[in-house]
Amino acid sequence: MKYKKKCDTDLLIAKLFESNSYNLVHSFLGEMLKKGSSIITTNFDNCIENSCDDDFFTNTNKRIVYTGDDLNTSENPLSGMLIKIHGSNPLVNENNAELVITIKALAKTERAFIFFPKLKKYLLSLMKDKIIIVMGYSCSDDFDIVPLLEEANPQDIVWLNYNNEYQFPKIKNRIDNTKILRLSQKTHITYFNGQLQPYLKYWADKEKISLKEGMPEKRVTVSDYIKRICTNNVERKILCNEILLSYELYEEILNDEPNEIMKMQRIKAEFRLGNYKEVIKLCRQIENNKESNVKGENLYYFASALYYEKDYLEALRISQECITYSKQVKDNLLYLHAMINYASIRYVYATILKKGEKRELRKVEKIYNEVLEKSVGLSLEAKANALWGLGDLELYRGNVIHSKNMLYSALEILENIGNRYAIDQLLKIIKNIDEFHNP
Template sequence: MHEVNLQLKKLLKGDQKYIFIAGAGCSINSPSNLPSSNEIMEEIINFTCAKSEIESISKLERLRFETLLEIIRNQLDNDLKIIEYFEQCKKPNIIHFFLAEMINKGHAVITTNFDFLIEHALIQSNNGKEHIHSVITEKDYREFKNIFEYLNTGKKFLYKIHGSMKDILTDRNTKEYFLSFIKKIGSYKSEFDLFFVEPYKGVLLSKLLNNSILILIGYSGQSDYDIIPILKKYHKLKRILWVNHITNDQGNSNILEIVKKSEKPPKDMDNLDKILFQIKNQNPNVEIFRINTNSIKFIKNFTDFEYALNTNDFSIEFRDWLHQNVEIPNMMMKYLIPHVLYFNFDRFDDSFRCGIRALEYLNENDDKNHKLLILNNIAWFYFRMGNYSEAILNFEEALKISQELGYKDREIIYLSNLGEIDERIKNFPKALQRYKEAMKIVEETGNLTEELRIINSIIEIYEEMQIYSEALSFSDKAIKISEKLGDLKKKAIISNNIASIHHKLENLNLSLEYFQQSEKIFRRLNDIRNLAICLNNIGTIYQNFGDFSIALEKFEEALEYDEKLNNKEGKAWHLSKVGEVYLNQKNYIESLKYFIDAIEISQELKDFRCEMKFHNLLGKSYYYLRDYTNAMNSFNSGIKIAEMFNDLLTKADFLNNIAGCYFMQLNNEKSLKTAEESLLILKLIGLGKSIKAITLEKKIMNLKNQIKL
């Protein structure tokens, strides 16, 4: 970035096609005197939040105006009367009249503002409004998508990209679209969740931007979710001029050109510089200038026209208007709104605290929907903390209210949540009861997707309880529902699960049949992630059959997909499976490299349990190669990991393997000592009478006899 010695008129001269983007800063100057968006947000927070929470809420990073509006709309101001404040101001300033003049000259003006001051400037200019259209709703954007066909007939347009409660040029009510738009963008937790412009807007805007000079005025770029992404992606602009307003420039005006550089932007850049740098990096051929000047001074480079401004300033204070026109929130509401705000920004401790306070202020006259919201969130907090008993109490109370209000969809959610908690605490009969109650309600609603989700939860529980007949019965229902939905992927996943159940029951032929059904569907869908899992299962069955050539083929194909997906976890597993096949085939040297590679990846991933398994396999390969030193090194590495997890059974197995190595080295004393240590562990964990322990006792007796000889 560097300062350039250019006159503004040189950047603006000629018969150029201009597009203006007007932000909230355009409406601050006299006589409009509207507060800035930050000031309005501050007043809304002061009005709706408990005093104890105001400072903390005000400091929430990336809290968008639209997010705040949506929460207020949901809890307090359903019709968003707050926005009607902007209607009260009918006194456009010089910037609004200038933008109106630009529209009348055929240039495009896009605004993110909720006020009507550009429209009032158009009306007060006496140029006639019959040829001017406000583009507000989705229907408008679709109707005027071939925008130049209309521009060529003399029509003029104002584009209100963030919507509007009404179209005052035609007395058209656009409130329904506006509320739905606010609901959509306000429901996202953070700015990073919603960087986009709707496709129907994009079609029209991309045509306007093509080969044009874009001028941003009164626009900060903060908390933006559509304009900035457009500028980053759209590379057919000729030039971008971003006017950074200076209230009293007093000769401090300057023009900075943004130049693409390979290095990262300096750390001392302000937010606007960072935005411009990012736009330039993605659009190196677009000229980008930051113009630090007074906005009024800037527009005088376009026109010498003197506008007839209202001599009296707009004087309605937003704070006063709020108290006179919006329901004053009670203390319950003043904690409920911070509760929701904190929740949306993952400030869970603060949200929990405010939720508890809101419940304390609840009374019989308060809307039960508010109590339902708080109970749901508090139950979720308890669930997250692992306090399942409190989570159950709150979800059960929420369930009771849902039943009183006849909210079937909420009943399903709370029953499912309760079922999940019961499943976690291993109360399987109660979990099944909850899920089956939820399923009855779902069957009444005919929501097949939700029914399938609940059935899958039931299947998981029956599998956990090892009641495989019931798991298979519900799996058949799940298959039929997936077929009704036409959801091939879900059908393949369910078939894969059925195959796994049959594999546990040692119905290997039936298991293979279902796995192969899944394989066909995943190939058809080109779902290589799930296909790799399925191939692993098929390979394992062929391995059980002793058909190692087909098993190897399946594992190697799965490994190829892991490479394509950069799925390191899958790659480590399938490397070990290939190694296992070579181990089965007594090709011990070939197996070594696969186990070693698998161990390296599992170490990189810190997947210690898999690493432990792979050390066991590697140790066996060395053992069969009679390399007992390396075999014991691998087994000892496995023991260290087993001790990390206090996995005594696996440690006993490794010790038994090491005893075998010592025996092969004719070191009977160490073999005996290690075998006895292994047996002691088995006895400590209650497996002293297991077949494994009995076999080990016989080995110990033989060793003792040989030592005596």
């Protein structure tokens, strides 16, 4: 169960990014829009809009916002456009768009918006043969933007990387960011380090553009947000536990309330601490509640803990029960993760027994490939785990190079979505492979 489902179903966290003001950078970008430049941004706030005249965006052709659906038409202007490819907080009298703020939402936009062919075609047309200036982008979430840049065929990409050491950006031959470096090997990048505001102000003065800043405002604070989404003490503890789990503070988990979600959070913490017997005991307590609102997640961790305790037959039974349950409640995400769990347990059990091993491993491989196919556009985590499983399978078969390629592909996805626990586990496996095969 993820943060959205457990703590903030309406994703009110986006309110933290709302603003009625703007700064000099937004003002500069607004002026560039008026001059015919187009801007593609991943930001949710409306600071660029705020910097423009009140009637600038009354013409809807000036602004395209990702809504979770494809464009209605491929015919859109190719200049003076503001494109908000991860959604936006609404303007006045505007409905909320879908915000690409969760891992599930991000999965829908991967591979350069492949599931939105009209939007993808438009974005590529917008960038083709143009000079693209990249500002304030670290390349850390490279599921949709980087693939777009790879396909765009621009005239050049000018990358302005923020570095406080230089007041004005200076061209650098060396790119320290490995993801930007990898992109530069596929498309030409002119890379600069330096501060942004002085540079933009210099160009504004040169072009006789008057920049301005909006009035200071009281923004929604984290404290305001917590008060809004947590109506009682139990909800605050659940939110606190989610934060503690994210920061790997497993021993600090609060568990003093008779609440199933908090019990499930404790199960996660005990699992990550390696206390599998305790996990099994706690899972059995929840298992007895037929109306449990965490039943699917409980079955998943129950099977996983039984696997680590080498009770493989029971682990297989529980993992199959998890698959059946996911189908009953039509939870596609749970189904993918349950299938991964089942395949992993079945793989280890087959290699231990050695009975019908080749046949069993072919079945396991088929499951991993099914998850890999079905996870596209739905779950980046399941995609990473399927690649991880296939990598393990190839390693067992002695295909070390192929195995490592798959494991590194899984690692890249996990690093992008920030799954620290899985990253640490996978890095240990890769290190062991390197030590064994390259002593």
